[in-house]
Amino acid sequence: MAATRLRPYIKSDGNAMWVSLRTPWFTVVSDIVPWCPLVNVKMSTLRVALLQLKGQPTKQECISNASAQIRLAKDKGARLIILPECFNSPYSTAEFARHAEEIPAGVTSKALGKLAAELGVYLVGGTYPERDGTKLYNTCPVFGPKGELLCRYRKMHLFDMDIPGQCTFQESAALTAGDELATFTVGKFKIGLGICYDKRFPELTACYRQLGCDMMIFPSAFDPYTGPLHWDLLGRSRALDNQMFVALVSPARDPTTEYVAYGYSLLCDPWGRVVCRAREAQEMIITDIDLQLCEEVKRQIPVLRQKRGDVYELVAKK
Numbered sequence: 001m002a003a004t005r006l007r008p009y010i011k012s013d014g015n016a017m018w019v020s021l022r023t024p025w026f027t028v029v030s031d032i033v034p035w036c037p038l039v040n041v042k043m044s045t046l047r048v049a050l051l052q053l054k055g056q057p058t059k060q061e062c063i064s065n066a067s068a069q070i071r072l073a074k075d076k077g078a079r080l081i082i083l084p085e086c087f088n089s090p091y092s093t094a095e096f097a098r099h100a101e102e103i104p105a106g107v108t109s110k111a112l113g114k115l116a117a118e119l120g121v122y123l124v125g126g127t128y129p130e131r132d133g134t135k136l137y138n139t140c141p142v143f144g145p146k147g148e149l150l151c152r153y154r155k156m157h158l159f160d161m162d163i164p165g166q167c168t169f170q171e172s173a174a175l176t177a178g179d180e181l182a183t184f185t186v187g188k189f190k191i192g193l194g195i196c197y198d199k200r201f202p203e204l205t206a207c208y209r210q211l212g213c214d215m216m217i218f219p220s221a222f223d224p225y226t227g228p229l230h231w232d233l234l235g236r237s238r239a240l241d242n243q244m245f246v247a248l249v250s251p252a253r254d255p256t257t258e259y260v261a262y263g264y265s266l267l268c269d270p271w272g273r274v275v276c277r278a279r280e281a282q283e284m285i286i287t288d289i290d291l292q293l294c295e296e297v298k299r300q301i302p303v304l305r306q307k308r309g310d311v312y313e314l315v316a317k318k
């Protein structure tokens with residue numbers, strides 16, 4: 001009998017597994033893919049932690065809970081750590097003004113910047129309400145390993161939705177919409193930012209792809225009605241359309257709050273597969289993402305190159 005030739009793969013927990021060379025790719029790849037190729041894994045990978053945090057009674061307790069989880073993520077080797085939407089306040093139009101702070105002068109930014117510097121990590125600060133003069137924004141700040149504010153993204157598409165009896169929200173009653181894209185780099189990874197409702201607007205992520213992004217991060221807070229219908233689908237679609245990694249990071253589900261977040265934070269790969277997914281409670285999901293996978297998919301399915309610029313065009317105006 002001929003010997004079976006095996007090739008090595010490394011799982012997200014760092015353990016190796018062996019897969020037969022004759023095993024077709026699709027038989028070892030399920031919807032949830034817990035591993036990636038070992039080849040050059042060190043050069044091109046980035047360990048990412050998605051922190052699905054439970055809301056706490058006060059801002060200070062939210063910051064303390066986040067800080068403890070960030071330290072844990074660092075202990076597990078994460079270099080990029082991502083918090084959820086509205087992680088330090090209730091998700092409520094009536095509460096934004098009371099909790100808003102200047103970025104980076106406010107208490108939350110100071111705490112996150114200090115921690116990023118102490119741990120030497122890239123920290124995506126989820127979102128929190130930002131005050132700038134008379135205006136309020138739903139803002140995602142990113143802190144670098146020296147504690148510096150690398151960039152900030154202000155939610156561009158405000159969440160105004162009315163599904164009677166299920167979900168009604170009018171963010172525009174309290175907030176101003178942002179109007180600028182924001183990117184940052186971690187090693188060779190170029191990363192773009194959006195917030196929650198923004199992922200329903202495919203042109204935005206496509207603009208980031210045109211800017212050369214390999215990953216999109218959406219701190220988010222879907223609700224338990226739209227979540228089961230749209231959450232995975234939107235994450236996977238943006239990843240597949242744009243051949244990039246996509247992280248959706250939600251607060252934990254808490255049925256006692258006015259706005260109940262869906263949970264199920266997840267990370268999709270450039271094939272549109274869900275790589276890992278949280279459940280409803282507070283949970284950290286951590287995985288290695290490999291830039292080579294983006295390059296491979298783009299090479300194998302060169303859709304960007306094949307777009308018909310002579311017939312249609314996407315233009316980022318800012």
Ligand SMILES: NC(=O)CC(=O)C(=O)O
Nearest residue numbers: 159196197221222223226
């Ligand atoms: N919370 C949001 O911004 C969006 C949302 O919940 C949805 O699109 O559904």
